[in-house]
Amino acid sequence: xxxxxxxxxxxxxxxxPIVKTAQRIKELKPGEVLEVVADDKGIKQxxxxxxxxxxxEFLGMEERxxxxxxxxxxTK
Amino acid sequence: xxxxxxATEKEKxxxxxxxxxxxxxxxxxxxxxxGASMGMDVSMFFTFWGLNILKKNEGGPGGKGLMKKMLNFxxxxxxxxxxxxxxxxxxxxxxxxxxxxxxSHLPSIxxxxxxxxDMGVKLIPCSTSCGVMGLAEGAFRExxxxxxxAAFFLNEARQSKVTLFI
Numbered sequence: 094x095x096x097x098x099x100x101x102x103x104x105x106x107x108x109x110p111i112v113k114t115a116q117r118i119k120e121l122k123p124g125e126v127l128e129v130v131a132d133d134k135g136i137k138q139x140x141x142x143x144x145x146x147x148x149x150e151f152l153g154m155e156e157r158x159x160x161x162x163x164x165x166x167x168t169k
Numbered sequence: 170x171x172x173x174x175x176a177t178e179k180e181k182x183x184x185x186x187x188x189x190x191x192x193x194x195x196x197x198x199x200x201x202x203x204g205a206s207m208g209m210d211v212s213m214f215f216t217f218w219g220l221n222i223l224k225k226n227e228g229g230p231g232g233k234g235l236m237k238k239m240l241n242f243x244x245x246x247x248x249x250x251x252x253x254x255x256x257x258x259x260x261x262x263x264x265x266x267x268x269x270x271x272x273s274h275l276p277s278i279x280x281x282x283x284x285x286x287d288m289g290v291k292l293i294p295c296s297t298s299c300g301v302m303g304l305a306e307g308a309f310r311e312x313x314x315x316x317x318x319a320a321f322f323l324n325e326a327r328q329s330k331v332t333l334f335i
Contacts, residue, residue, distance in 0.1 A: 106273050108203040111207075147208045
């Protein structure tokens, strides 16, 4: 999946990937896509939940080996 | 239109932090910073042993009068002096857990307090606990807001979708 920005969260556990995503997304323009790369499995549940609460769009995820890539689009 | 109104009115989250142990403080700050990251307006209300988390790390123990000074000497507090609720083992267990936290790139409680403050989380000490233990506002670190009582907390909690007692 194509993304406009990437956020490296490898080696970080909850809540850091979500905290960093929330900070980073502020710098994006509406419509842009952020890719978050992480290895904490919790992110598979946490990112859709974060997107649902904040009103951003969860686009999906790709998992290869221990690496999880999740994609969110900033809506507003 | 309704969506827009919803966006301007932030959801609220309130946490009572009654406990003063490292592990419980960690749970409280993980939830508070995540709540703030999810766009919620978060208030943490610190009471009783929970006040230890907010005490200054440096300087002498606070307290008015000899007995209260003694209490605050025994019950020293400060984010860097918190112990685990289990397996403290004269400091060995706690030191080990801090090491593990660092290895996992998890912020320390000290860093969590700063992060929470930067994210707009309100840190409110309970005025009654402060009074009983002889703690003035100067006993707390600079991130801490003004003291408040139960009515203030309940008014916040009443409007909150999430309220927790830790």
